[in-house]
Amino acid sequence: MKGAHEVLLVVDVQNDFMPGGALAVPHGDEIVPLVNRLARGFSHVMLTQDWHPASHVSFAANHAGRAPFETIALPYGDQVLWPVHCVQATPGAQFHSELDVAHARGVIRKGHHANVDSYSAFLEADRKTPTGLAGYLRETGVTRVWCCGLATDYCVAWSALDARAAGFEVAVIEDASRAIDLNGSLAAAWQQLQAAGVSRVQSAEVLR
Numbered sequence: 001m002k003g004a005h006e007v008l009l010v011v012d013v014q015n016d017f018m019p020g021g022a023l024a025v026p027h028g029d030e031i032v033p034l035v036n037r038l039a040r041g042f043s044h045v046m047l048t049q050d051w052h053p054a055s056h057v058s059f060a061a062n063h064a065g066r067a068p069f070e071t072i073a074l075p076y077g078d079q080v081l082w083p084v085h086c087v088q089a090t091p092g093a094q095f096h097s098e099l100d101v102a103h104a105r106g107v108i109r110k111g112h113h114a115n116v117d118s119y120s121a122f123l124e125a126d127r128k129t130p131t132g133l134a135g136y137l138r139e140t141g142v143t144r145v146w147c148c149g150l151a152t153d154y155c156v157a158w159s160a161l162d163a164r165a166a167g168f169e170v171a172v173i174e175d176a177s178r179a180i181d182l183n184g185s186l187a188a189a190w191q192q193l194q195a196a197g198v199s200r201v202q203s204a205e206v207l208r
């Protein structure tokens with residue numbers, strides 16, 4: 001059992017990221033039983049939930065003449081435009097019904113500012129606005145963050161990189177995550193993760 005110094009961060013296991021959802025991650029549903037099993041091995045589990053207002057800047061539908069998966073320049077940098085997804089309090093924003101983590105201590109909702117996206121559970125896409133998660137983890141004695149969920153190359157990778165930058169030891173659990181893989185984004189993410197000193201592990205190694 002992983003103790004007080006370790007947290008399992010379960011990223012965005014939400015209906016809209018499942019096959020058939022608004023922003024489906026291929027095979028995203030396959031991780032749910034594995035995440036449940038992993039979570040039983042951690043006393044400290046935290047969840048993230050993508051949680052956008054309908055007017056969110058990341059939605060292609062809110063930019064005339066733009067289509068999903070195009071990239072535009074915003075004041076804080078380049079932004080991929082997504083289909084409308086994870087709108088606050090809609091069924092698509094709910095966790096997968098088979099996610100079974102009753103002992104999770106909290107949920108970090110992210111992407112709630114209309115004008116800023118947030119792939120990361122730690123820092124919004126302006127790279128300035130903290131969510132408070134780093135402080136919470138530090139105050140509760142966490143030194144190591146194990147990341148899994150959806151999508152490997154966006155919210156999982158950005159969360160892992162920011163956790164590392166915040167001074168935590170960090171691992172991404174590859175088989176408990178699935179990717180969107182847009183224009184080589186998955187390979188690029190693994191490269192960045194490795195360069196940052198984030199470990200790439202399989203769930204069997206975590207549970208052992």
Ligand code: VGL
Nearest residue numbers: 012050082150151154155
């Ligand atoms: C995500 C794109 C947009 C994710 C969230 O959870 O990886 N990706 N919003």
Ligand code: ZN
Nearest residue numbers: 050085086111
């Ligand atoms: Zn989103």
